[in-house]
Amino acid sequence: MNAQEGAVGAMERIAKKIAPHSLSPNLKDYDKESRAFSWEGARGQLDGLPDGSLNIAYEAVDRHLLKGRADKVAIRWLSKSGSRKDITYGQLAEDTDRFARLLTNLGLNPGDRVFSMLGRVPELYIAALGTLKAGMVFSPLFSAFGPEPVKTRLIIGEAACLITSAPLYRRKIASIRNELPKLEHVLIIDPGEDELPEGLHGLPALLSQTEADFQTVATDPEDMALLHFTSGTTGTPKGAVHVHAAVIAHHVTGQYALDLHEDDIYWCTADPGWVTGMSYGIIAPLTNATTMIVNEAEFDVDQWYDVLEKERVSVWYTAPTAIRMLMKAGKERLEGRDLSHLRFMSSVGEPLNPEAVVWSDEAFGMPFHDNWWQTETGGIMIANYASMDVKPGSMGKPLPGIEAAIVDNRNGNVTVLEEPNEIGELALRTGWPSIMRAYLNNPEKFEKCFVGEWYLTGDLAVQDEDGYFWFVGRADDVIKSAGHLIGPFEVESSLIEHPGVAEAGVIGIPDERMGEVVKAYVTLNSGFQWSEELRKELIGFARKRLGPAVAPREIEVRNTLPKTRSGKIMRRLLKARELGLPEGDISTLESDES
Template sequence: MRPAIIRKPAEQSVTPNWDDSAAARAAFSWQAQAGELCGLPGGGLNLAYEAVDRHAQGRRRQHVALRLLDRNGGRCDISYARLSSLSNRFANVLKGLGVQPGERLFVLCGRGLELYLGVLGGLKLGCVVCPLFSAFGPEPIETRLRIGEGSVLLTSEALYRRKVAGIRERLPQLRQVLLYEDNGGAVDTPPGTLSLAQLLAEASDDFAITPTTADTPALLHFTSGTTGTPKGALHVHGAALTHLVTGKYALDLHPDDIYWCSADPGWVTGTSYGILAPLLLGVTSVVDSGEFDAERWYSILETQGVSVWYTAPTAIRMLMKAGAELARRHRFPRLRFIASVGEPLNPEAVWWGQDVLGLPIHDNWWQTETGGIMLANTLAMPIKPGSMGKPLPGVEAAIVSRDEQGGLILLGDETVGELALKQPWPALFRGYLGQEERYRRCFVGDWYLSGDLARRDADGYYWFVGRSDDVIKSAGHLIGPFEVESALLEHPAVAEAAVIGLPDALLGETVKAFVSLKSGIEPSAALHDELLGHGRKRLGAAVAPKALAFLPDLPRTRSGKLMRRLLKARELGLPEGDTSTLENPR
């Protein structure tokens, strides 16, 4: 086991925004941080105003807000002033169509300018905006539009024809559909649709933002990777404060950074930290319209001078699979900070970043429901590879269990329990659409219960054990999948691993592992036995997998989460449940 990684001051090109001292934590208050937000001129708070207009009206008006990269190598820079006027136009388009504040605007777009105009213009009008992942098929799009009661949809002509036209008649509440052409050309508008380009050309650059407050609904995010119907989590304009603070302290964003969040805004990470947090802090965001390609990604980091990069464990493992030699053909002199989220980051990936990219990868933890990063390995603290880090300032975390009356017991260090957060904080979600009872079950007294099992060590670092329904109970042991998967990933042949518990008459459950191998390595009986032996050596016989199978790819959601419950359903012949968010259905 390698030691913690300590970043020495000489290795840091800028002074970290957060010093992680006891005094700094004690001095922090959300109220004091709120002073960094301007508020609407007439009173109130609006996410889009804080993210764009306050910069457009000040010294950073000509600073680049978005650096748009197309799939063919083209680049277009959009200043804060230009982004303000264009999002004003989109807000005027909506208003001219009779769209009212509070209506649900769904944005089904690729990673391009229209996506940003939809989100920001919708927020300016006071709509509840829901970005959708453009790779969704018709069924998950229909489900979300129906649950969310979407009345307006912004999408491209191609996406509309492929994914929406066939379900339109089943969505009577969808009144307006705005279409654009991906290549910027004239759009052919099918019946019941309107041309975005034409409406924008006719709209004014001036718009009086609808009065909203910190408690006004702003964003709707659907959870992924669960059984049953997706849950729509509702967030408010006050979340701006969490995005701003966590962008500073967890991602260490500074005004002159070139920042790249590779998450699609169809997921909460891509909205909170791909759109809002960098704009709130006035930095330049790289927006790549292309799909994952290791060579392309390394080229973006190099040619665009990216200084802060926020990505996902799945992408990191895909880069690892592509090999260190490819990475070493490139130079990243400006890159100073890499962070990851989506699921726990295995220790080997943290060390790969240090060894290959010259920087460790800083894992952090949060959920759709929390709205923003809650725990993180920040720049100013030693990284314990495999740890989620410590609670950020303003966040109080605990490991808890329930007593017989349903109350909570606070557990001590090195004890596995449920990760809980003390409310409130500005980005905490305000409800699940149409599921009030399910929402209430998330809380006991002042505590939000995450559903994740974890432990805290003596230094205050938190360690992910597993989702409560993923933890394996074998012969009296509670076995966290993440620990077993991390041990398997230490083997040089393994690219990805997932483990599940299978029923056993004697032990209750036994551990079975599913492994995807690195490029060029073929499955064999000898490798099968070698991996089982490696697991026993690293974990002990009680915890190590008893069975192992090779798979070319592991099932994941498009946001990067391992679908262990799907592996278990397939192994036991059970219903697979909601698979609308799967990246690779079979």
């Protein structure tokens, strides 16, 4: 199969002319650097702890104190209300020591799972790094999740401790608390005046009684550090396990793919509830000793441009949904702004459409550099680099140390497709330090991701004759909305809990801003009549359980849904019909929709 005419390289490539006065890119010559690279060499850029131990938080925070950076600003926090708070590396070391001590005093042990459900507030960053210092496992949850996704993740992850805010607790946790017997401690960052219900602790009071004396736990590089949840087509979400050795990849990919230099003011807009916000919104910027911006507010065109200008951001990492909204708002909104300190812009989450790349080059005088990776890969795998020409719409070339290929994957037999522009599944040769080590308590699904020495990504792609990779589509039914994966099964399961819903089939439909939005088709139980009221009731029902980020935006009714002989709903067919695409192979179709 060949890629569709025009899909690859329809737009002119953007050639790189590095201005002589500008900072020299970390990766100056892609081919040369790729040949010279070794993971052992990358490991050597980190300090490590005695006897071969390695701890992410030590590399991100403590080691900088030995290099005279105690007074350097690590985190510049911009609150929703417009105030600003600087946290130096020295202060961050102290705050995270205290937090680690607190967890230990509570009786928690290395390996225990500590979850967060917070907006982008300083406590989140302190909790993440403090947990890692204590040798415990940190798992951040996205605060726009509803109670159902939260419950599922806390149960799968066997959460022993949760850090959250009073409003989030009230809205999302209180109703599920008694279903979480393993959750021993809930820490509330803003307890207020009222007495807390039993089982909740006010974090400020606890911290005020805790000493900041803590020796970072000398974790083994293979000890579990981070747990990030991701969605598949079937079943419950999967908890991808990452280990402390992942920091080697975070650190070096931050230099190559984001061109991070020590003097950078770096802004990653991703929420740490998702893997990007952890790997590149906390770890990589700190191991590289940059000053990172944390913006609490949600997306807003002028506020974002204010941040870029006033904070003198030099490296910016954001996502296609936001870039398309900026594009829609128009170039005029940039008029009169001084963004002269901005040097490098990067994007991740879903393929950045070529129009947006070209627009950014016109609007900012430099293109967004798209890159590609997944929760499972732990770090950026394929990227466009400061020193390399950009082909708008392409995800770029594999990072030094990463071998990517397009493969034909048939029933466990993997063949590498050597010809350029052939569509196949994107595969990566295993062996880089940030690859997931397991799906927690789900070895079957984990093993399915690997054939021989290849990790299979589930994404379809092509590689062109110059070695650039191009995303084609997902190999499964997973929905990608605003850059986040949504498992249709999780949405369907929630809908059929409504007494009126017999069956549900959930797909993603294209949306110019979000990439895809969630749409559901339902059949009704007898005694229920479709009406505008019922439609709204179902939307509200799903939103309450799943949260706005996961719940369907559209629901339609059907008398029956198309199914296979084994009774599986054929989402692919629902989608083809919704979009007016060819229906493809329907030999397994047993009962059609009506």
